[in-house]
Amino acid sequence: MTGYLYQCELALLELARRSWDEATIEVHMELLDDIEFLNPQDNTPLELLQSKHREAAGPLSETGKDFWRSLASWIDALKNLSDPSGTSMPLLRLVSTQIAPANTFLQQLRPGADRDVSNALARMEEVAQDEDGPDGTAKDRALFMKLTPAQRHQLVSAITINDGAPVMSDLDSSLAKELGITPSEHAQAGQRIEPPPIPERFTGSGRQRVKELFELDPELAGREDDLLRSARSAARTLSSTAGNRRRASCLRVT
Structure with a gap:
């Protein structure tokens, strides 16, 4: 129950934050993603947002379901778009109440000066191909590796991790x-x-x-x-x- 309510209130908070500069932006829920922001002129997605709420403090895991299932969801959603490439690629944002640990691809995909897509991609590929990785994310990791190298780079370039979100x-x-x-x-x-x-x-x-x-x-x-x-x-x-x-x-x- 908490996860659904969190998703609803987070959508309101996100809408309030955008309302000064993007007064006509539209928000949808549970269509392509948990929360989806659309360009009101042509209804194309500007952002697909996955929300992950955890009451208990802790690290966001490189091998955990919160990230890899979000990634699989984005891959599936992008398949439904007519041209998910170039300038039409939406922002893919993971909002988590947990913290991205240092020296992980999760930290490297935060917004800011320290963002490092190339190293994050290399680490993601390493984690995805780890045969000893958890069974719970095996299908999601395999789905990522089925993409071409160019597609993986394009996908990871669109991802932003916003950790430490309010509970x-x-x-x-x-x-x-x-x-x-x-x-x-x-x-x-x-x-x-x-x-x-x-x-x-x-x-x-x-x-x-x-x-x-x-x-x-x-x-x-x-x-x-x-x-x-x-x-x-x-x-x-x-x-x-x-x-x-x-x-x-x-x-x-x-």
Whole structure:
């Protein structure tokens, strides 16, 4: 449950961060990726974002599922694009609450002056071909190695690792800060009455998509209203603030 809610709130936070300079950008969830940002002019993906939430502090592993399954997801998503090459290659971003250790390809794919795509690619190929690597990522690593050398370089060049992301309990305050809400205003907002149940008219693609998502995990079946209610509550806060500060003008929850 936490992972789905984290994904929803992270999308709102990302949208708020972009709203000054990219007021018309569109965000989708659970289509090509966890979170997807589109060019509103032609609906081409500008960014595919994988979110990985772990409450426990720890290192992001070079051999772990969080990275390699994200990579496999990107490879599959790019196959669905008509021309995932050249300038149309979207940014592929992994946002993780864990930390990329020093001297790993994960650290080398962080944004900034120390970014080193060539060495990161070489290390990724080494890890991918390790016969003693974990069985849980064997198929994902093999999928990467099936790409041509040029395709692997192009893919890795598009990847950015954003580690040390705020955990679920910190996202609310991060969103408030991004929107310019003061601590006192934020505290008052937290004391508001719980929003009413979602009315029957609140139906359509959004509800159906969440329902299908929850049906993938039997333990979450029947709790789609919780996620939708959380999304609507957060969207109202974001939309209200946007009206006062000209932010997040394109936010819609359907």
